[in-house]
Amino acid sequence: MIELRNATEADLPEILAITNDAIATSEAIWATSPRTLDERRQWMTDRQAQNFPVVVAVDDGRILGFASYGPFRAYEGYAQTVEHSVYVSREAQRRGVGRLLLDEMVRHAEHSGMHVLIGAITASNTASIALHRAAGFSESSALPQMGRKFGRWLDLVFMYRLFESS
Ligand SMILES: CC(C)(COP(=O)(O)OP(=O)(O)OC[C@H]1O[C@@H](n2cnc3c(N)ncnc32)[C@H](O)[C@@H]1OP(=O)(O)O)[C@@H](O)C(=O)NCCC(=O)NCCS
Numbered sequence: 001m002i003e004l005r006n007a008t009e010a011d012l013p014e015i016l017a018i019t020n021d022a023i024a025t026s027e028a029i030w031a032t033s034p035r036t037l038d039e040r041r042q043w044m045t046d047r048q049a050q051n052f053p054v055v056v057a058v059d060d061g062r063i064l065g066f067a068s069y070g071p072f073r074a075y076e077g078y079a080q081t082v083e084h085s086v087y088v089s090r091e092a093q094r095r096g097v098g099r100l101l102l103d104e105m106v107r108h109a110e111h112s113g114m115h116v117l118i119g120a121i122t123a124s125n126t127a128s129i130a131l132h133r134a135a136g137f138s139e140s141s142a143l144p145q146m147g148r149k150f151g152r153w154l155d156l157v158f159m160y161r162l163f164e165s166s
Contacts, residue, residue: 001059002057002058002059002064002095002096002097002100003057003058003059004055004056004057004058004100004101004104005055005056005058006048006053006054006055006056007044007054007055007056007066009041009044011056011063011066012037012040012041012044013037014056014062014063015040015044015056015063015066016035016036016037016040017089018063018065018066018087018088018089019035019040019087020034020035021089021090022087023035025090026125027122027124027125027149027150027154028087028122028125028128029085030122030147030148030149030154032149044068046070047068047070050070050071051112052068052069052070052082053067053068053069053104053105053108054066054067054068055067055068055101055104055105055108057088057092057097057100057101059092063089064088064089064092064095064097065086065087065088065089065092065097065098065101066086066087066101067084067085067086067087067101067102067104067105068084068085068105069082069083069084069085069105069108069109069117070082070083071083072116072118080113080114080115080116080165081114081115081116081118082109082114082116082117082118083117083118083119083120084102084105084109084117084118084119085119086098086101086102086105086119086128086131088101093127098127098131099131099134099135102131102132102135103135105117106135106161109161109163110163113165114163114165115162115163115165116160116161116162116163117160117161117163118158118159118160119132119137119158119159119160120156120157120158121156121157121158121159122154122155122156122157123142123154123155123156123157124154124155129157129159132159133159135161136161137159137160137161138159138160138161138162139157139158139159139160140157140158140159140160141157142155142156142157143155143156143157
């Protein structure tokens with residue numbers, strides 16, 4: 001059975017492997033050089049120190065994917081806006097793991113008094129756009145040629161959920 005739980009230090013090698021596979025093979029993340037274990041450790045420690053979630057989906061001891069959110073932009077006015085990311089290993093895709101993780105980000109953000117949960121998604125990432133639509137996210141129009149990877153320009157779409165909060 002697939003379970004969600006908070007990530008721990010022991011999960012970092014698998015989180016690193018999923019991250020680096022997405023960097024090497026997809027336009028989902030506009031990084032081109034692999035991350036290191038130290039970078040992932042720092043990222044997780046920073047998130048957890050600020051009470052932001054880093055959640056893994058686990059099946060029979062194997063990490064199938066992870067999700068997290070953190071600050072959208074540094075200015076005070078954005079304090080209740082958080083930007084999330086969801087990654088599922090290629091072998092585990094289309095089994096509902098992404099949806100479980102995204103729903104957990106929604107639940108956590110709403111429960112924590114956030115007002116906006118937003119994802120920055122490559123316009124050609126049909127899987128992620130379909131996932132977010134299915135989970136009730138609204139979308140901005142595509143911003144053209146906001147970045148570059150694999151020798152071509154990439155368009156960017158923001159997909160967001162608004163929550164009741166003061
Ligand atoms: C996007 C991603 C997280 C989806 O995770 P997943 O576990 O495969 O998705 P799920 O199985 O939970 O799918 C939930 C719904 O999303 C949609 N969806 C997911 N993958 C899809 C695809 N390849 N094509 C079309 N729709 C898709 C469907 O509506 C699906 O429901 P259904 O299976 O009942 O039709 C995964 O493909 C991934 O990690 N990709 C690489 C990294 C990435 O793009 N991350 C998002 C960055 S913004």
